[in-house]
Every structure is written in structure tokens, then in C-alpha cells.
Amino acid sequence: RSPGRVRLQVSGLTKRFGGVVAVGDVDLVLHDSEILGVIGPNGAGKSTLINLLSGVLTPTEGRIEFDGEDVTRAPAHKVAAKGLARTFQTPVVFGGMSVLETVLVGTYTVGRAGIARSVIPTPGVLREERQLREAAEAALARCGLAHLADVEADQLSLGHQKVLEIARGLAGRPAVLLLDEPAAGLNRAEKQRMAALLRELRAEGIALLLVEHDMEMVMELVDRVHVLEFGKTLRVGTPDEVRSDPEVIRAYLGV
Numbered sequence: 001r002s003p004g005r006v007r008l009q010v011s012g013l014t015k016r017f018g019g020v021v022a023v024g025d026v027d028l029v030l031h032d033s034e035i036l037g038v039i040g041p042n043g044a045g046k047s048t049l050i051n052l053l054s055g056v057l058t059p060t061e062g063r064i065e066f067d068g069e070d071v072t073r074a075p076a077h078k079v080a081a082k083g084l085a086r087t088f089q090t091p092v093v094f095g096g097m098s099v100l101e102t103v104l105v106g107t108y109t110v111g112r113a114g115i116a117r118s119v120i121p122t123p124g125v126l127r128e129e130r131q132l133r134e135a136a137e138a139a140l141a142r143c144g145l146a147h148l149a150d151v152e153a154d155q156l157s158l159g160h161q162k163v164l165e166i167a168r169g170l171a172g173r174p175a176v177l178l179l180d181e182p183a184a185g186l187n188r189a190e191k192q193r194m195a196a197l198l199r200e201l202r203a204e205g206i207a208l209l210l211v212e213h214d215m216e217m218v219m220e221l222v223d224r225v226h227v228l229e230f231g232k233t234l235r236v237g238t239p240d241e242v243r244s245d246p247e248v249i250r251a252y253l254g255v
């Protein structure tokens with residue numbers, strides 16, 4: 001498998017919380033049509049890394065380039081508008097919202113209708129709302145959730161909620177998708193369906209960064225693995241290289 005063009009380039013990325021170095025001097029490159037696994041023990045900085053890349057947090061030091069453009073200090077909505085989507089470790093669903101409405105929230109990053117909507121909508125706003133709705137429906141269909149569009153999102157099983165997170169990300173037609181433990185809490189069959197979906201997204205050219213605890217899933221799915229320990233890069237390599245690395249084994253087994 002050969003990766004596509006460089007989509008995301010990160011150098012010297014550092015985030016300190018007081019005295020804690022959550023992410024320390026991390027370099028990474030993410031290409032189109034690849035899945036980069038990010039692994040590491042609890043507290044290694046994986047979620048902080050996703051928060052930095054998605055503009056939720058501002059780095060203490062370092063640089064983030066998206067399509068060659070400096071987005072180091074760009075806020076989350078700007079980064080999203082450029083084509084970067086992310087999911088959350090714990091699915092974000094709001095009571096009273098249907099599955100389709102939950103995905104529509106993900107499309108407001110690309111459209112203006114969400115903010116432009118007024119009491120008497122203009123034809124342009126109505127047209128845009130229809131387009132956003134179509135994008136949301138397409139994302140649901142893409143993820144196999146079309147039949148659940150009108151169900152209340154908080155009534156879904158955890159397995160479906162985790163897929164819904166991805167559908168919401170896809171609704172904005174992103175080039176990059178950052179996934180924070182998409183398989184956590186899923187049973188074996190749900191994990192296999194999740195892995196199949198991620199493979200399909202890779203085949204469609206999306207650049208995927210996958211934070212995941214399930215080592216079996218990571219090792220059979222990803223192209224490269226980035227191992228973090230205490231915020232620092234311990235090793236970057238193919239699944240085979242990383243699996244057999246004494247330092248990685250030590251970090252995981254604590255020996």
C-alpha cells in the first residue's frame with residue numbers, strides 16, 4: 001500500500017498543563033489514504049494530541065500544518081472548515097435530538113445555514129439547508145445508519161453511537177478524520193464492522209489518525225504506528241516493527 005500526499009504535518013508539538021508535559025516535542029506526518037495508529041498507556045497524551053490537532057487546545061510550542069498551511073493557532077471551527085473532523089472518546093449525543101439532527105450538527109462547519117438561519121429564511125439559506133441535509137443523509141447511509149435517522153440519538157446502542165460519531169465527522173466531507181478510541185466498549189462483531197468502515201474510508205482517500213486501545217485491531221488495521229509514552233514519541237514504525245520493539249514492550253508491560 002502506498003500512502004497519498006501529505007495532509008497534516010506536525011513538528012515539535014508540545015502541550016504543558018502547569019508542570020505536566022501532556023504532549024512533548026512530537027513530530028508526525030499524516031498522508032491521504034493511510035491510517036496512522038497512535039497508541040500509548042493511559043495518560044500518554046493521545047487525547048491531548050487530538051485536541052491540539054483539531055484546534056480545541058492551543059499548543060505551548062510547535063507547529064501544525066494542514067495542506068502546507070500553518071494552522072497552529074487556528075480555532076476548532078476554522079480547522080474543521082479546512083477539512084479536519086474528529087470524534088470524541090465519549091460519544092456526544094444530546095437528548096431529544098434525532099440521529100439525523102445529530103449528524104446535521106457536523107455539517108454546520110461547512111455551511112453557513114447554521115448561523116445564517118433567520119426567522120424568514122432566504123432562498124439561498126433554504127437551498128443550503130437542503131444541501132446540508134443531503135450531506136447528513138449521505139453520511140448516515142455511508143455508515144449504515146440510514147434506517148435509524150429518525151430515532152433519538154441517546155436511544156442508540158453504544159455501538160451505533162460510536163458509528164454515529166463517525167457519521168457526524170463525515171458529514172462535513174473531511175480530508176482528515178481523527179478518531180479517539182472508536183472501538184472502546186464495542187463487542188467483537190461491532191469492532192469488526194468498525195474496522196471495515198475505517199478500511200473503506202481509507203480506500204476513499206481519507207487520512208485517518210486512530211487512537212485505539214485494542215491492540216489487535218490497531219495492528220491489523222493501521223499502516224504505521226506512533227507510540228507515545230508520557231507525551232513523548234517512543235517509536236514510530238510499521239505494526240511489525242513496533243510490536244517487536246523492546247522499548248514498546250517495556251512501556252506496555254512495565255518491565
Ligand code: ADP
Pocket residue numbers: 017020021022040041042043044045046047048049
Ligand atoms: P491519554 O488520552 O493518552 O490517556 P491525555 O491526553 O488525556 O492522555 O492526558 C495526558 C496527560 O495530560 C495526563 O497526565 C493528563 O492528566 C494531563 N491532562 C490532560 N488534559 C488536561 C487538562 N485539561 N488539564 C490538566 N492536565 C491535563
Ligand code: MG
Pocket residue numbers: 046047048089
Ligand atoms: Mg484519551
